[in-house]
Amino acid sequence: MKLTYFDARARAEPARLMLELTGTAYEYEAISAESWISGEAKARIAERTPFCQLPMLQDGAVSLCQSQAILRYLARKLSLYGDTIEEQARVDEVHETASELFIEAALFHWDPQFHERRDEHGAATAKKLELLSQYFTRVRADAEHWVLPGRYTMADVMMAFTLETLLPMHPGLVQGFPELHRFMTTFFTTGGVRDYVRSDRRPRTWTIYMATFAGKPEETHHWTD
Numbered sequence: 694m695k696l697t698y699f700d701a702r703a704r705a706e707p708a709r710l711m712l713e714l715t716g717t718a719y720e721y722e723a724i725s726a727e728s729w730i731s732g733e734a735k736a737r738i739a740e741r742t743p744f745c746q747l748p749m750l751q752d753g754a755v756s757l758c759q760s761q762a763i764l765r766y767l768a769r770k771l772s773l774y775g776d777t778i779e780e781q782a783r784v785d786e787v788h789e790t791a792s793e794l795f796i797e798a799a800l801f802h803w804d805p806q807f808h809e810r811r812d813e814h815g816a817a818t819a820k821k822l823e824l825l826s827q828y829f830t831r832v833r834a835d836a837e838h839w840v841l842p843g844r845y846t847m848a849d850v851m852m853a854f855t856l857e858t859l860l861p862m863h864p865g866l867v868q869g870f871p872e873l874h875r876f877m878t879t880f881f882t883t884g885g886v887r888d889y890v891r892s893d894r895r896p897r898t899w900t901i902y903m904a905t906f907a908g909k910p911e912e913t914h915h916w917t918d
Contacts, residue, residue, distance in 0.1 A: 694719040696763075697738070698748040699726060702913075703799065703900050704760040705748040708767055710850050713889040715771045721894075726901040761792070768847035775846060783832075787839045787848035790828075794821065795855040798862060799900070807905040815863040826870040836872070837879045845880070853880035858899065860914040862906070881916055890916045 696712070698705035700723035712719050724734045724747070739745040742758040750757045750766065757763050768774035768784070775781045801807060801814055834842040839849050856867050856877040868874050881890055889895055897915075899907035906912050 695722060695751040696720070696748060697722040697724065697751070699724050699729065699901055701896050701898050701900050701908075706896075707847075707851050707854050708748065708750065708760070708763050709889070709895075710854060710886060711764070711767045711771060711773055711847065713885040714845060714850065714883065715773070716885050717771060723896070726903065764788075764847055764851070773845065773847045773850070775840060780840060780846075783840045784846045784848045788851045790825070791848070791851040791855040794818075794825075795851065795858065798855070798858050801862070802900055802904045802907045804905060811862075815866060818859065818863060819866060819869070822866065822870050822873065826873050829872055829876070833876075837876055839876075845883070849876075849880060853877045857881065857914055861899075861912055887916075 694712070694717065696705060696708055696719055698721075702709075709719075709721065711717075728734045735745055738747060738749060741756050742749060746758050748758070748760055748763060750763045752766075752770075755766070757766055765774070775784050798818075801810075804810060829839065833839055834844075838844060838846075839852060840846050853876065856873060859867050867877065880886065897910040897913065899913045902908040
């Protein structure tokens with residue numbers, strides 16, 4: 694299995710976390726921003742995707758682009774999607790909720806007015822986390838899992854990564870919601886995930902250097918303990 698993306702976390706990282714969580718062997722091809730801009734990598738990717746886009750997953754004869762399609766493929770393949778249609782629907786619901794927050798944060802990283810609007814964005818995000826925390830305590834399977842007791846799913850992976858994304862954007866914000874913070878930190882201390890996120894295999898930046906924020910190691914969260 695091979696996952697191709699830039700030398701950054703962003704849209705490919707939930708897929709990597711799923712692979713690491715399950716101990717699945719895979720190769721990661723990190724394409725530099727310079728190689729992409731120069732066109733060296735684009736021709737190869739353009740042959741295999743509709744809009745010359747990344748990330749891209751190759752699994753034997755299966756070749757996929759579109760991050761959400763990749764995540765759902767891996768969730769089914771790696772038993773991270775639930776066993777019944779009801780469980781899968783709940784996984785989708787939580788996953789899509791996390792994805793909304795994720796996309797909003799990702800777009801804000803590129804906002805030319807990021808620093809001027811940071812407090813405003815933080816206040817709006819705090820309101821959403823308050824609602825999210827209330828929802829988590831109502832529907833969670835247990836204190837560390839959203840859908841299935843004692844068992845991680847695609848929903849947990851996406852939610853944990855989204856909350857981690859917010860840590861450097863708004864220091865102290867996620868910590869202000871203890872239930873969410875406990876869920877996130879527990880996930881990132883689990884098995885293969887713990888080893889991966891503390892290793893030099895994980896990209897040092899959330900996105901590429903051209904972004905207003907999160908394109909530098911000091912603007913990206915790193916687990917050390």
